[in-house]
Amino acid sequence: MKTRYHFDNIEEPVMIPFTPLPVSSKLPYQLCTIGYVHFAQDFYTQREGQQNYQIIHTDAGSGLLTYKGKRYTLEKNHVILIDCNEQHHYCTGPAGEWKYRFLHINGGGCPAFYDTINQSGLTPVLLAHSSEFNYCFQKILAYVEEGDLRSDLVIPVHIMRILTELALNRNNQHTRKSEYHRQVIDDAVRFMENQIGRADFSVTEIARHAGFNENYFSRLFKRMTGTSAQEYLIRLRIDRSKHLLKKSAKPVSEVAFEVGFENVNVYIRDFKKLTGVTPLKYRLYAEGV
The missing domain is CATH 1.10.10.60 (Homeodomain-like)
Structure with a gap:
């Protein structure tokens, strides 16, 4: 795995790793990391060879993503699902700041959702109403922070709900x-x-x-x-x-x-x-x- 990055914090990043117990290790979705960040102009991450997928939800500002040779602008309420095994680079966009939430996930169900959401190439999904994403993200975050014993069985359900929401809205351009x-x-x-x-x-x-x-x-x-x-x-x-x-x-x-x-x-x-x-x-x- 190759990773290079430079943080340019506006707020202190929150990045919480999660290791599933054996009871959920064979379920179709597992959480690896969850967090939220707010970066200024000089932030970037460059990565390849990481064996998981990443969901990024832009809350404010903008980001720039280079993925498989193409460049994407990630604006407010855009959500993407990327395969972190592929070489990619993302950084703060033209807004000069980028605030986003993210999940690194894994599991046998992820490739099918990745292919469904990105069937015509990487697709930034515009969520006009982020209530489903917000609810599931907050639930996952609470289970991780509180160390709830049910987390290993409940978190995969909320991951699937987020992925389903992205799949349902993948063509939603609001035009x-x-x-x-x-x-x-x-x-x-x-x-x-x-x-x-x-x-x-x-x-x-x-x-x-x-x-x-x-x-x-x-x-x-x-x-x-x-x-x-x-x-x-x-x-x-x-x-x-x-x-x-x-x-x-x-x-x-x-x-x-x-x-x-x-x-x-x-x-x-x-x-x-x-x-x-x-x-x-x-x-x-x-x-x-």
Whole structure:
């Protein structure tokens, strides 16, 4: 691990390390360090090879981050999730001061959230309302400072809530255009739900309904939801078929046709890919649930 830094304090930094007990060491999220800092113009940190992830929430001023060859300005209410194994450098930004809170975290669940939040490259997330982040951060900080015996089992829950909040808001730019795009995708999903019983229903028709060409709509859908329109449509069909499998005695082939699959073998293949079992086994296991 390589780290260089220079502190230029406005307030004394608070950085509290935390070592999980064995009871929580295999949970998907663990806390390594939590803290808050307020630096003047000459602060910087340069790091690589650290085996954890870092969440940074800018509370005031601004910061500059160089990560994977790109530079990002981190302004008030921007939150980022970075992989500290990658070479990166951050410092006080043009505001001349930078006040931020941070968590270093680890665990098997972190890579999936990192990929979800940063699926199009590193994404500073704008939280217009930081109440969820503030609540979870304060809870984690209190558990660490008080040495609460429940901390090893409760802290991972709050870490997951913070990561979920970032994932939900990763496309939140608070512009008229982004709000319009969100409405377009919401309307497209409702259109899918109403049409999934049609075997001839396609992404082309969904895009036409939304008022875009298919290529642009597909890119927009992927950016806003994290998955392709075709994958989302298949999942809707599979979810609808689960309901039919549990609530009716219809043959698997009839269920497949009712949710828009022309070929029962394709339905069985897609069902098993998403659930890990065949439709028939799902019906047997789900009976009475």
